[in-house]
Amino acid sequence: MTASVNQSPARRRLLLASDRSDHSSELVDILQKVGEVDVVPTSAIPETPPSELSGIVVDINLRSAEAVQRVRNKLRHKSYEAIPRLFVLADSLHHGSMQAWALGATDTIARPFDARGVMQRIRAAFPNPHDEDxxxxxxxxxxxxxxxxxxxxxxxxxxxxxxxxxxxxxxxxxxxxxxxxxxxxxxxxxxxxxxxxxxxxxxxxxxxxxxxxxxxxxxxxxxxxxxxxxxxxxxxxxxxxxxxxxxxxxxxxxxxxxxxxxxxxxxxxxxxxxxxxxxxxxxxxxxxxxxxxxxxxxxxxxxxxxxxxxxxxxxxxxxxxxxxxxxxxxxxxxxxxxxxxxxxxxxxxxxxxxxxxxxxxxxx
Incomplete structure (x- = not known):
């Protein structure tokens, strides 16, 4: 599925790669408050990042070897090296965090979400040069x-x-x-x-x-x-x-x-x-x-x-x-x-x- 917010191109452009569409709607709502969001399954992560992409958010089952390998294969391309990536953890347990960092996470957030805290984390993880300050x-x-x-x-x-x-x-x-x-x-x-x-x-x-x-x-x-x-x-x-x-x-x-x-x-x-x-x-x-x-x-x-x-x-x-x-x-x-x-x-x-x-x- 694709969810977009038709805002000024000055806003962040975020890619949410999610295999948990039934769980990601809350996250989409939060992300849309700070940027333009494209939502795709991990199998549909593009070979090269969309133009002016601020960052990628990954919401998968980090205990699934298949899901982890699929994301690894998609994000190992050189075109994604410089793109910040924020991973969603199902909890604060060490295993999920280890998998996220192994996949190149630059930051993590965990469920249950605190909307204000998540927005602060996103602003820090994906700076927008058009933000006022x-x-x-x-x-x-x-x-x-x-x-x-x-x-x-x-x-x-x-x-x-x-x-x-x-x-x-x-x-x-x-x-x-x-x-x-x-x-x-x-x-x-x-x-x-x-x-x-x-x-x-x-x-x-x-x-x-x-x-x-x-x-x-x-x-x-x-x-x-x-x-x-x-x-x-x-x-x-x-x-x-x-x-x-x-x-x-x-x-x-x-x-x-x-x-x-x-x-x-x-x-x-x-x-x-x-x-x-x-x-x-x-x-x-x-x-x-x-x-x-x-x-x-x-x-x-x-x-x-x-x-x-x-x-x-x-x-x-x-x-x-x-x-x-x-x-x-x-x-x-x-x-x-x-x-x-x-x-x-x-x-x-x-x-x-x-x-x-x-x-x-x-x-x-």
Whole structure:
């Protein structure tokens, strides 16, 4: 079937691929509020996307191997590579989410639908250059991502080559990053940096996004937001000195490789200390973001009150970011599942602080 809304061509043009026509009518109604919608069965997904297509929404039974394979075959063509794709989950269970991300999802929504929430997600997933505030928001987001990316280049490419990373390098990026997330949203930031091909860059930018959003959620004063932004950007600086073969290994690390990887906090700490310009709390985050409250972390096996507040916060956003990222050896966890895993970590992390983080984590 085809359902279209005869609106101005300036509106989003969306393709809803659905094998659940009896269940998709509610979704069509919601989608039509934000764009022009063409509805087709997955078998009829065109070989090439319609002109000016903003994005594709896929509503299938993700437990059906046949349906999953059919969508995979249709969307594997090069013409669909750059088209954002939003998948509908029957629930928030991990299996459906894994299948969606394996099919190249750039975002997911789950039944039962909250119409307002779905519309917000669609606007974020499928930006429309004709939206009134798109230009301002888009420019702010792009400037923030570019500024953060420039710091990543200095960390992972120039620093190992002997080009110093300075505190000023990091400070130059913070304004653009803070504005980007404040003027858009954490979800839009994650969507923008989540497509980055370089895993180490992507992880640092995810952590930065979560840290900034957490700071803004807590109502921290501007200077404290800046402190968290700086610390998040450089927290994994030591990975610049770990062999790429280990950083990007598609499978589980060997015992020796794990020991090598665990050197990165101290390597990063020593590199920044040598520069002489970084505040003590940033050095603390770089060295101790893998410490746990029960003393089981590394490299110094700190415990309890030995771990500062800023490190406790950074550890939470670092773990959550890692869980919701796609990895070569596993699919991304949903934000809800990632939060549940962290709750199960018990006294390893600050559970009171984790509960304060809940709205940020589950709202992303």
């Amino acid at each position: 798109f230009s301002t928001r888009g420019k702010a987001l792009n400037r923030g991502v570019e500024a953060a990316h420039a710091v990543m280049v200095k960390i992972f490419e120039k620093l190992p080559a002997g080009v110093p990373l300075t505190f000023n390098d990091v400070m130059q990026a913070e304004n653009q990053i803070l504005k980007a997330i404040k003027r858009t949203s954490l979800r839009e930031w994650l969507a923008a940096v989540g497509r980055h091909h370089n895993h180490s860059y992507r992880h640092c930018l995810f952590v930065t996004g979560f840290a900034v959003a957490f700071a803004q959620h807590l109502g921290m004063r501007d200077e404290d937001q800046r402190r968290l932004t700086r610390a998040a950007l450089v927290h994994d600086v030591g990975k610049a000195f770990i062999p790429v073969s280990i950083l990007d290994k598609p499978g589980k690390l060997t015992e020796d490789e794990t020991l090598e990887m665990r050197k990165h906090p101290r390597l990063g700490f020593e590199a920044l200390v040598a520069q002489g310009s970084f505040p003590r709390e940033m050095l603390d985050v770089v060295l101790h973001h893998h410490e746990f409250l029960d003393g089981s972390g590394y490299p110094d096996a700190l415990a309890g009150d030995q771990i500062s507040d800023i490190v406790r916060l950074m550890t939470i956003v670092d773990i959550h970011a890692a869980l919701v990222e796609r990895r070569a050896y596993r699919m991304a966890f949903t934000h809800a599942k990632a939060f549940e895993i962290m709750e199960q970590m018990g006294d390893k992390i600050d559970q009171q602080l984790l509960q304060v983080f809940r709205p940020v984590a589950l709202g992303a």
